[in-house]
Amino acid sequence: xxxxxxxxxxxxxxxxxxxxxxxxxxxxxxxxxxxxxxxxxxxxxxxxxxxxxxxxxxxxxxxxxxxxxxxxxxxxxxxxxxxxxxxxxxxxxxxxxxxxxxxxxxxxxxxxxxxxxxxxxxxxxxxxxxxxxxxxxxxxxxxxxxxxxxxxxxxxxxxxxxxxxxxxxxxxxxxxxxxxxxxxxxxxxxxxxxxxxxxxxxxxxxxxxxxxxxxxxxxxxxxxxxxxxxxxxxxxxxxxxxxxxxxxxxxxxxxxxxxxxxxxxxxxxxxxxxxxxxxxxxxxxxxxxxxxxxxxxxxxxxxxxxxxxxxxxxxxxxxxxxxxxxxxxxxxxxxxxxxxxxxxxxxxxxxxxxxxxxxxxxxxxxxxxxxxxxxxxxxxxxxxxxxxxxxxxxxxxxxxxxxxxxxxxxxxxxxxxxxxxxxxxxxxxxxxxxxxxxxxxxxxxxxxxxxxxxxxxxxxxxx
Numbered sequence: 001x002x003x004x005x006x007x008x009x010x011x012x013x014x015x016x017x018x019x020x021x022x023x024x025x026x027x028x029x030x031x032x033x034x035x036x037x038x039x040x041x042x043x044x045x046x047x048x049x050x051x052x053x054x055x056x057x058x059x060x061x062x063x064x065x066x067x068x069x070x071x072x073x074x075x076x077x078x079x080x081x082x083x084x085x086x087x088x089x090x091x092x093x094x095x096x097x098x099x100x101x102x103x104x105x106x107x108x109x110x111x112x113x114x115x116x117x118x119x120x121x122x123x124x125x126x127x128x129x130x131x132x133x134x135x136x137x138x139x140x141x142x143x144x145x146x147x148x149x150x151x152x153x154x155x156x157x158x159x160x161x162x163x164x165x166x167x168x169x170x171x172x173x174x175x176x177x178x179x180x181x182x183x184x185x186x187x188x189x190x191x192x193x194x195x196x197x198x199x200x201x202x203x204x205x206x207x208x209x210x211x212x213x214x215x216x217x218x219x220x221x222x223x224x225x226x227x228x229x230x231x232x233x234x235x236x237x238x239x240x241x242x243x244x245x246x247x248x249x250x251x252x253x254x255x256x257x258x259x260x261x262x263x264x265x266x267x268x269x270x271x272x273x274x275x276x277x278x279x280x281x282x283x284x285x286x287x288x289x290x291x292x293x294x295x296x297x298x299x300x301x302x303x304x305x306x307x308x309x310x311x312x313x314x315x316x317x318x319x320x321x322x323x324x325x326x327x328x329x330x331x332x333x334x335x336x337x338x339x340x341x342x343x344x345x346x347x348x349x350x351x352x353x354x355x356x357x358x359x360x361x362x363x364x365x366x367x368x369x370x371x372x373x374x375x376x377x378x379x380x381x382x383x384x385x386x387x388x389x390x391x392x393x394x395x396x397x398x399x400x401x402x403x404x405x406x407x408x409x410x411x412x413x414x415x416x417x418x419x420x421x422x423x424x425x426x427x428x429x430x431x432x433x434x435x436x437x438x439x440x441x442x443x444x445x446x447x448x449x450x451x452x453x454x455x456x457x458x459x460x461x462x463x
Contacts, residue, residue, distance in 0.1 A: 195228055
């Protein structure tokens with residue numbers, strides 16, 4: 001049963017996160033990014049109050065790839081989106097369900113950001129982060145873990161933003177979930193990553209799912225894929241996905257990539273293990289461009305093109321089969337897309353699916369909340385790359401890292417004085433995410449306090 005709430009306080013905190021190695025995707029090369037922490041306080045109709053939190057890296061040049069903007073300017077747009085969302089959520093000023101609050105503010109969020117030349121995908125970052133923190137607070141107030149809370153629809157998810165499905169489809173999806181206690185990890189191979197380490201990564205972690213970045217040139221990409229195929233040849237039953245991050249400039253180029261994948265003998269071992277190709281063309285070109293025969297030969301999904309609630313059904317009409325789940329794009333979009341895929345499959349209309357992708361979810365709140373969303377869907381494997389490009393909790397205060405270690409000993413371990421994600425037999429164990437709140441056993445009030453204290457201590461040490 002849905003619960004009503006009103007948001008009383010919203011605060012943002014940031015800290016820089018250094019990458020241990022550059023992450024190159026598409027035309028972007030990222031060596032670090034600020035991580036934002038969102039803290040909210042909600043009030044229930046009976047006067048009870050609760051705090052919640054969320055976190056996310058503000059990755060440059062992904063939400064907006066405009067070449068005229070610097071990486072710093074694209075991050076600044078995300079800050080504006082957060083501030084716009086904060087003003088809207090606080091101004092709502094009445095008791096509503098968590099989803100009702102989101103739905104009431106969604107159109108205004110897009111419109112206000114558009115006037116500031118912020119595209120919809122970046123605009124949605126603001127509401128996405130607030131929604132995670134509000135859900136955390138609500139679940140803590142009710143004493144429920146996220147899986148139980150969502151299955152009972154305490155957020156009041158309905159079809160007001162998705163008229164292509166009905167409330168019954170949403171209820172069927174939420175009530176039928178049976179989350180596992182672990183999930184297989186898909187390892188990202190960025191455009192700048194060395195290839196000679198892949199076999200060693202498999203030996204050390206058991207990972208056998210890989211996500212391979214593409215650059216947009218069929219010949220160059222296939223040459224690199226041949227080298228990756230050779231590097232993975234010692235791994236028996238591996239699987240791959242390909243991600244172009246909008247780099248294929250035309251359908252003809254994309255068709256050439258598929259032709260080479262299907263016809264090149266050196267690529268046959270890898271091509272036979274391909275699950276899908278993600279976001280091949282720029283988001284604007286995606287719409288209005290039918291995949292035609294390509295969509296029957298290979299499964300394609302959209303990611304960056306999902307800037308609105310009707311993106312998934314429109315993509316299906318263009319020949320796509322799937323869509324990515326990312327909490328940074330919006331947990332409600334993700335859940336409603338899951339309901340769509342379940343209903344469409346049950347009706348025999350299409351074999352649509354939701355895939356689990358990552359935008360460098362950093363260890364702690366971001367990783368755990370996004371992973372819990374993936375688990376709720378029941379997706380078999382997920383791209384998790386924060387542990388790869390960032391060394392564990394990196395520059396987080398040691399006390400904060402150890403608080404997460406204590407609360408989630410199945411998910412993290414401390415090695416060489418650094419708390420890191422634990423991957424065994426190709427998977428992470430997630431049983432400890434079943435705690436009151438949105439997938440975190442750490443008091444949300446402590447995360448910001450520890451961050452702030454740590455920053456002050458470092459500043460005092462310098463002076």
